[in-house]
Amino acid sequence: MRKLILSAVTAAGLFASSGVALANTGGEPLMKPGFSWEGFFGRYDQAQLKRGFEVFNQVCSNCHGLRLVAYRNLSAVGLTAEEIKEVAAAREIADVPNDEGVISMRAGRPADKYIGPFPNDKAAAAANGGALPPDLSLMAKARVGGPNYIYSLMQGFLDEAPHGVVLPDGKSYNKYFPGNAIGMPPQLFDDLVTYADGTKASPQQMAADISAFLNWAAEPELNERKSLGLKVMIFLAVFTAMLYALKRQIWKNIH
Amino acid sequence: MSGFQTNNKVISWLDERLPIFSMMQHSAIEYPTPRNLNYWWNFGSLAAFVLVVMLLTGIFLVMNYSSHTSLAFDSVERIMRDVNYGWLIRYLHMNGASMFFILVYIHMFRNLYYGSYKAPREVLWWVGIIIYLAMMATGFLGYVLPWGQMSFWGATVITNLFSAFPVVGQSIVTLLWGGFSVDNPTLNRFFSLHYLLPFVIVGLVVVHVWALHTVRSNNPLGVEMKGEADSIPFHPYYTIKDLFGIGLFLMFFLAFVFWAPNFFGEPDNYIPANPMVTPPHIVPEWYYLPFYAILRSFTMDLWIIPAKLQGVVAMFAAILILFFLPWLDTSKVRSAKFRPIYRQFFWLFLVDCLVLGYVGGKPAEEPLVTIGQLGTAYYFAHFLIIMPLLGKLEKPKPLPASISAAVLKEKA
Numbered sequence: 001m002r003k004l005i006l007s008a009v010t011a012a013g014l015f016a017s018s019g020v021a022l023a024n025t026g027g028e029p030l031m032k033p034g035f036s037w038e039g040f041f042g043r044y045d046q047a048q049l050k051r052g053f054e055v056f057n058q059v060c061s062n063c064h065g066l067r068l069v070a071y072r073n074l075s076a077v078g079l080t081a082e083e084i085k086e087v088a089a090a091r092e093i094a095d096v097p098n099d100e101g102v103i104s105m106r107a108g109r110p111a112d113k114y115i116g117p118f119p120n121d122k123a124a125a126a127a128n129g130g131a132l133p134p135d136l137s138l139m140a141k142a143r144v145g146g147p148n149y150i151y152s153l154m155q156g157f158l159d160e161a162p163h164g165v166v167l168p169d170g171k172s173y174n175k176y177f178p179g180n181a182i183g184m185p186p187q188l189f190d191d192l193v194t195y196a197d198g199t200k201a202s203p204q205q206m207a208a209d210i211s212a213f214l215n216w217a218a219e220p221e222l223n224e225r226k227s228l229g230l231k232v233m234i235f236l237a238v239f240t241a242m243l244y245a246l247k248r249q250i251w252k253n254i255h
Numbered sequence: 256m257s258g259f260q261t262n263n264k265v266i267s268w269l270d271e272r273l274p275i276f277s278m279m280q281h282s283a284i285e286y287p288t289p290r291n292l293n294y295w296w297n298f299g300s301l302a303a304f305v306l307v308v309m310l311l312t313g314i315f316l317v318m319n320y321s322s323h324t325s326l327a328f329d330s331v332e333r334i335m336r337d338v339n340y341g342w343l344i345r346y347l348h349m350n351g352a353s354m355f356f357i358l359v360y361i362h363m364f365r366n367l368y369y370g371s372y373k374a375p376r377e378v379l380w381w382v383g384i385i386i387y388l389a390m391m392a393t394g395f396l397g398y399v400l401p402w403g404q405m406s407f408w409g410a411t412v413i414t415n416l417f418s419a420f421p422v423v424g425q426s427i428v429t430l431l432w433g434g435f436s437v438d439n440p441t442l443n444r445f446f447s448l449h450y451l452l453p454f455v456i457v458g459l460v461v462v463h464v465w466a467l468h469t470v471r472s473n474n475p476l477g478v479e480m481k482g483e484a485d486s487i488p489f490h491p492y493y494t495i496k497d498l499f500g501i502g503l504f505l506m507f508f509l510a511f512v513f514w515a516p517n518f519f520g521e522p523d524n525y526i527p528a529n530p531m532v533t534p535p536h537i538v539p540e541w542y543y544l545p546f547y548a549i550l551r552s553f554t555m556d557l558w559i560i561p562a563k564l565q566g567v568v569a570m571f572a573a574i575l576i577l578f579f580l581p582w583l584d585t586s587k588v589r590s591a592k593f594r595p596i597y598r599q600f601f602w603l604f605l606v607d608c609l610v611l612g613y614v615g616g617k618p619a620e621e622p623l624v625t626i627g628q629l630g631t632a633y634y635f636a637h638f639l640i641i642m643p644l645l646g647k648l649e650k651p652k653p654l655p656a657s658i659s660a661a662v663l664k665e666k667a
Contacts (some may be wrong), residue, residue, distance in 0.1 A: 040514065065318060066334050125277040138332075142525035171373070178535070218525070221335070229513025233506065240502030247495045254290060255488060 023113050028175045030148040031155070032179040037215065041230075043223050045215055051195050052213025055206050057087065058193050060136065063128060063184075065116030067232035068137035069217050072110040076220060077213065084110045091115040131183030140211070140218035147211040152176045154207040158187040282468055287486035288473035289491055291658050295369075296472065297360040297500035303460060304501055305508075307353045309575035312348040320400070322568055324439045327402035328527040346516040352394050353519040354508050356542035359387060368601055369471040370589030377581040379466040384577050386459045391543065396449035398540055402442060403524030408537045410437045410445070418549070419564040436530070461492055476654070476661055479591030536618055544615030545608050545634075546570050547598035551619055552631040569631065576638050583638050585646025593652040597645055604637045 036045040055075065056066070079087065088108035093115050095106040108115050116135070118124035125132040136252040143149040156176040161167045171181040188203035195201055218223070259280035261267050270276045304436035319338050321330040334341035363383070366372055372380035396411060399406045415438065417427040433440025471480060480486045487493075511518055519541060523534050539547050553566035576583075591598040607630050614627040 068336065073336075107356060142522050144522050146522070179505040181479070211496050223517075225342065225346075225513055229509065232509055232513065236506050236509070240499065240506065241497040243495065246500045248496050250491050254492065 004145075007077075028152075028156070030145045030176065031149055031152045031212075032148050033204075035208075035212060035224075036145055036217070037212075037222055043225070043226065044212065044235045045077075046078045047197060048209055048212045049216050050079070051197065051199060051205075052209035052211070053077050053079070054195060055193055055210045056136075056213055058178050059187060060210065061114075062117055063124070063133040065118075065133075065135040066114040066137050066217060069114050069220075070110070071108065071112055071114060074222060077216060081110075107254075127165060129183060133184065136214055136217065140215040142218075146218075147215045149176065150214055151207050151211040152212060153182075154188055154210065155203060275444045281495075282489075284488060284490040286489040287471065287480065288489050289472055289480055289485060289658055290478060290492075291373040291474050291495070291497075292472065293475050294496075294500065295361070295365040297497060298358050298365060300497040301500055301504050302355060302358045302362055303311065304504070305351055305358060306453070306456065306460065308347060308578075309351050309355060310457070312344050312351065313450070313453065315344050316348055320441050320446075322400070324402060324528070325592065326440055327400065327442060330400045332577045342426060343512070346512045350516060350519060352397060352540075353511075353542070354504075358504075359390065360542075363387070364605060367604070368591045368598075369473055369475060370477055370584070370586070370591070371590050372581050375470045376466075376473060379463065379470060380581065381578060382459060382463045382466055384574070386456055386463060388574065389456050389459060389584055391454065393449060393452040394542065396445045396452070398524075399442065399445045399447060401524060402528045402554065403526055403534070404526040404534050405521045405524040405537070407434065407437060407528035407530065408534055409539055410441065413539065414441075416563075416567050416570075419561070419567040421564070473589060474658060475590060475592060476658055477593070478654055478658060478661075481657045482659070483659055484486045491653070495519065500605055538616055541616065544613075545611035546615070548611040548615035548627045549573050549631045549634065551615070552624070552625065553624070554628075561587065569635075573634060576635070580638065580642070585644075586649065586651065587646075588651040588654065593654055594645075594649055595635055595652065596649045600637065600641050600645065604634075605632045607637070 035042070036048065037043055071084050074084050074087065075081070090112050091108050092105040093108055093112060094225065095104055097103050116124075118127065121132055139150060140146045145152070153174060153176045156174045158173045158175065161173040161180075165173065165180070167173055167181050171183060172185050173180055174182040188206050190203065191201050192203075193201050199205060219225075259270065259277040261270070266276060270387070316334065319330065319341065320336045321327055331345065336342075340342075366380065366383070395409075399410045414431045415430055418424040418430065420427065429435065429611065431441070431444075432438070434442055461604050476478075520540065538544070547570075550566040550570040553562045553569060556562050557565065586594060588594055591601055610626065611630045611634065614623050614630060617623050655664070
């Protein structure tokens with residue numbers, strides 16, 4: 001057993017070194033609000049996901065897409081079938097050619113992926129001073145720090161660039177953005193949205209909610225993954241203990 | 256092939272014509288194994304187990320993957336979101352690759368510690384190195400398939416290494432790419448080879464086990480089995496011990512799959528590949544980092560040899576030098592247990608590899624460049640200077656007369 005523990009420690013050392021090696025070196029350390037889905041038993045808070053969706057749908061989605069999430073998936077954040085139809089129908093998408101070969105626009109349906117605000121990336125960049133607002137489907141996995149990065153970024157704007165820093169036209173200063181000059185202006189102000197559940201919409205609250213929603217968008221399987229993991233681990237713990245007992249029994253005469 | 260007997264007429268009919276049952280009896284049940292193997296000897300069977308996991312999960316992933324540049328990224332996301340338990344299969348495959356390398360690295364360092372590469376196990380060791388090379392190729396090819404930013408730029412950087420070779424370099428790169436940049440033909444041939452190579456590895460594993468069963472296992476004492484008292488049959492002793500190891504390993508492996516599935520990954524690979532945007536810091540997968548550090552530690556052109564070529568040659572040499580280890584190590588004693596000075600150099604070498612791995616994952620800035628260069632120098636010095644000299648200078652401790660003698664002495 002001593003050898004086993006030693007092996008575990010060696011392996012842990014290997015990971016620690018690789019983990020350090022992979023971590024990016026950033027400037028300002030990220031804020032960490034402590035999200036509900038962190039830790040061994042952590043799960044998404046559905047009420048928070050729904051609030052986050054409200055912010056996304058009313059604010060973020062004016063510039064950002066969410067092309068990997070289908071409207072039907074929104075039942076997981078607590079939308080009813082009727083609400084999903086309503087949200088989907090708010091935007092139009094090109095239909096398949098009809099029998100005359102004419103392509104017309106139709107309202108979105110629950111089976112569609114979330115319809116973005118712009119017909120293509122060029123149009124999106126042109127409407128945003130040349131900077132393409134990135135699709136947010138995987139944002140919580142595609143940045144070092146994930147949801148903490150989103151949470152920090154949304155609150156990391158300074159009214160003025162620090163002394164001596166010259167910002168290009170149309171850029172804002174953000175403490176957490178690589179290079180600090182970000183195309184997106186500050187977004188979150190008190191009562192920017194009115195939450196259906198009556199929660200006070202402070203910038204901090206909205207930043208946390210949108211981070212939660214985007215984390216769900218990137219890892220919709222998280223709840224299912226962790227709950228399956230728990231069952232698998234309990235099984236394996238019992239199974240491995242039995243194997244160990246059997247091993248002891250079989251090896252009794254050798255040792 | 257003596258011990259196999261059965262009353263079942265069908266089985267004995269078959270066995271007389273194709274002796275699979277006799278063979279299993281001979282090589283998986285009666286196979287004499289040293290009685291003193293410790294848990295470090297579990298890692299070979301664990302690696303074989305992970306190979307099977309990788310093959311199975313890989314086959315199911317392919318059923319839903321599209322190897323076209325315009326579809327690859329989204330097809331992986333479809334697996335993650337819409338395929339039943341697709342997220343589980345993909346995370347098993349993704350983390351399984353890292354697990355495979357962790358297990359194989361432990362397996363290799365165990366081999367270095369106990370001197371298992373020495374006569375008569377040189378060919379067994381060679382086949383192992385070839386498996387490792389095939390794994391590195393497979394891992395690299397597989398990392399390109401999701402077609403994220405790190406897939407694309409990793410592929411660009413690594414394939415470009417071959418351009419360092421004079422005269423033929425650029426032609427090799429064009430051949431690898433199937434064109435003049437990393438693009439759809441590259442992805443297609445990488446996918447094809449990523450599916451092929453694991454089966455090559457399976458074949459190599461068969462040869463590895465064949466060689467093993469010819470020369471038998473080394474053991475922590477490093478003295479050969481001499482009589483019946485030194486060995487025990489593989490079954491049930493090592494079948495149960497290996498199964499117990501698999502249980503422990505699965506808990507370790509699945510902890511990552513279920514709770515930290517992206518621990519070994521790079522966030523950049525969740526951004527679709529974009530040839531127009533270079534990530535600020537391109538790193539290969541963690542298991543290549545020590546070699547990446549060796550590659551980058553050559554920074555000065557020498558006469559007509561450019562730094563890049565030196566680095567590439569050094570990187571390949573760092574692996575190929577392992578083939579010569581059985582002769583570079585001049586000591587007659589296998590196990591570090593009886594080599595007090597080698598034992599310390601073994602740990603130094605392990606630390607050196609970890610330091611190189613750390614340096615390989617960081618941007619090339621001082622003081623890391625110098626540390627990487629020192630680490631590289633030490634890496635080669637370990638094989639070319641320390642190992643040959645140590646065998647001559649070191650005075651090993653006395654070896655036990657036999658395995659059973661040592662085991663009985665320990666018990667008393």
